[in-house]
Amino acid sequence: MKYDIAVLVGSLRKGSINLQLARALEKLMPDNVTFKYASLADIPLFNQDDENNMPASAAALKALIAGAHGALFVTPEHNRSVPAALKNAIDWGTRPWGQNNWNNKPVGIVGASPSAAGTALAQQHLRNILAAEGAPALTTPEVFLQMKEGLIDAQFNITNADTKAFLQGWVDRYVAWVAKFAT
Template sequence: MTPLKIAVFVGSLRKGSFNRQLARAVEKLAPAELVFEHVRIDDLPLYSQDFDAAYPTVASRLKNDVASADALLFVTPEYNRSVPGVLKNAIDIASRPWGTNSFAGKPAAVIGASIGATGTAMAQQHLRNILAYLDMPVLAQPEVFIHFKDDLIADDGTIGNDGTRKFLQGFVDRYVAWITRFAG
């Protein structure tokens, strides 16, 4: 398999982010041919249509990070039953101005973790709606709503539960097949 660059969007800025841990766990389970690059979103200004005439340097960097990727992985927490503002802002910046959508046609997957019993189901559904509008084929199954508990996944991505490891390996296998289908 030719190496594939995966742009990873983690929607949490928290230092001890469960979603960053989940992203690392997925990366550890993936074949070596997948190269994961975390996209920086913590330094972006709030999107304004005023940017469309001359994009700020950090916004252009984001658009280039997305454009140079073969596929995307969105790892989102759930804030007030939706996606975090920082993630939505990054998506708005990389998809604008009209006619320069950096996401168009790129395969993606959406996963997430939360301490809540329903994981990130609502946030993921909102995010899937956004990505569909942006012309991204998004892996539908398996859905990954991780109910995060202590010692489930370590900071380095080590998975402490065999059932979770098997489930996430199944996700990774499907994700690899999905993005390979579009990369060919």
């Protein structure tokens, strides 16, 4: 079976280390998995006045999630929590009432930071948010990646063999997790 994965990268910047991590994970995925990247930058701040006639960018995000077999969050940590752009996207995905796209959607959560904490606090907050929305999240292994210069090369290859093997193990668990929920 083929699996489409909605990928939400919580950083909007071009040189994002989390975007690099997403691209590196994409290379480790088996051939039956396709990454479909969400575009978070042009989604306006959530406004409940607009939830029944939502902006096209928010509707496109919801359609992407709805059509995917699973979702992958690749998140930076901003001030010890989830970046605002990511929380905004999650909020649109829950609305309007009765149209929560996260419910029963299997998710994976990973993140990269220059610090040794590796986005652990942001990921814990993200787990709380997604649990409330009914999204079953893969628990372990957890990927708190400390990004170092050259760890991911320009072609999105992981240059450290141990890190590559660890992330490959995570990919295998994640794909099996998504498969469990596929109908």
